[in-house]
Amino acid sequence: MTQQTVGLLAGAGDFPISFARKAREMGLSVVTVALSGEACRELRDHSAHFYWSGLARLGRMIKCFRRHGCHEVVMAGKVRKHNYMHRPWKLFTLWPDMRTIRWWYSRSRSDNKDDTLLLSVIREFEKEGLRVGSALETCPELLAREGCLTRLAPDAAAMRDILFGWGLAREMGRLDVGQSVAVKDMAVLAVEAIEGTDAAILRAGSLCKSGKFTLVKVAKPNQDMRFDVPTVGVTTIRNLHQAGGRYLAIEAGKTILLNEAETLATAEKLGICVVALKDPGTGMQPVLLAS
Numbered sequence: 001m002t003q004q005t006v007g008l009l010a011g012a013g014d015f016p017i018s019f020a021r022k023a024r025e026m027g028l029s030v031v032t033v034a035l036s037g038e039a040c041r042e043l044r045d046h047s048a049h050f051y052w053s054g055l056a057r058l059g060r061m062i063k064c065f066r067r068h069g070c071h072e073v074v075m076a077g078k079v080r081k082h083n084y085m086h087r088p089w090k091l092f093t094l095w096p097d098m099r100t101i102r103w104w105y106s107r108s109r110s111d112n113k114d115d116t117l118l119l120s121v122i123r124e125f126e127k128e129g130l131r132v133g134s135a136l137e138t139c140p141e142l143l144a145r146e147g148c149l150t151r152l153a154p155d156a157a158a159m160r161d162i163l164f165g166w167g168l169a170r171e172m173g174r175l176d177v178g179q180s181v182a183v184k185d186m187a188v189l190a191v192e193a194i195e196g197t198d199a200a201i202l203r204a205g206s207l208c209k210s211g212k213f214t215l216v217k218v219a220k221p222n223q224d225m226r227f228d229v230p231t232v233g234v235t236t237i238r239n240l241h242q243a244g245g246r247y248l249a250i251e252a253g254k255t256i257l258l259n260e261a262e263t264l265a266t267a268e269k270l271g272i273c274v275v276a277l278k279d280p281g282t283g284m285q286p287v288l289l290a291s
Contacts, residue, residue: 007070011077020046059099074135113176144276146252165216173220184213205243214247219254233258241270252276
């Protein structure tokens with residue numbers, strides 16, 4: 001990024017904080033619009049200018065960014081879509097501004113899948129001269145490196161489940177349904193949808209009393225790195241352990257691994273295997289397999 005000022009549209013999780021810290025280190029002035037009920041208050045400490053905004057306040061978001069001369073905006077952090085999408089009386093509880101009402105009831109969208117909604121939001125920003133870039137251009141070190149990231153490696157049975165689940169997760173991503181699939185003995189336990197990864201993990205655990213299942217989380221085949229990039233962290237590991245899971249397979253170079261040292265230390269402590277692969281469809285290097 002060459003701009004001295006960058007806008008940050010922040011959702012939940014540590015990703016927005018990681019971006020804001022790195023941007024400040026690079027000498028950028030961060031203008032943060034934090035989504036109420038999602039983003040962390042700590043972001044205020046890492047921002048030159050900070051605003052809260054409701055999810056359904058597109059007009060306010062744009063106004064805040066333009067007030068400080070932003071030409072580039074990034075999106076970071078998750079939004080728990082299920083908390084908003086099907087809420088009763090959402091027109092009143094979300095209290096949208098007129099910009100959002102016009103956008104929502106326009107006929108420009110064919111559906112309300114994640115990619116469709118977010119690309120439509122990006123077009124609204126672009127109408128106002130706000131280019132939406134990828135936060136990962138600023139902090140690419142957050143992307144998982146290839147290899148077995150823990151001492152515990154997948155055995156042959158786990159590798160079969162990883163290979164089996166990988167294709168299914170990729171297809172769910174292509175359909176823009178979700179990014180994660182939980183499998184055991186080459187059978188599907190849970191497929192992530194609107195509820196998110198953490199809830200899908202816990203549902204898989206309730207259906208697999210023997211435990212030791214595998215979670216596979218991958219990017220979409222044509223992943224737009226500006227938004228909805230698959231992300232794992234300490235919470236993912238703890239939920240997997242709570243549900244009885246043993247293996248976590250993610251896509252190297254296309255999955256955000258938050259707080260890597262703490263996340264992998266937690267995995268080691270709880271006996272969770274974390275492996276990051278490029279394309280396991282062509283097989284695995286023997287070094288990744290447990291003896």
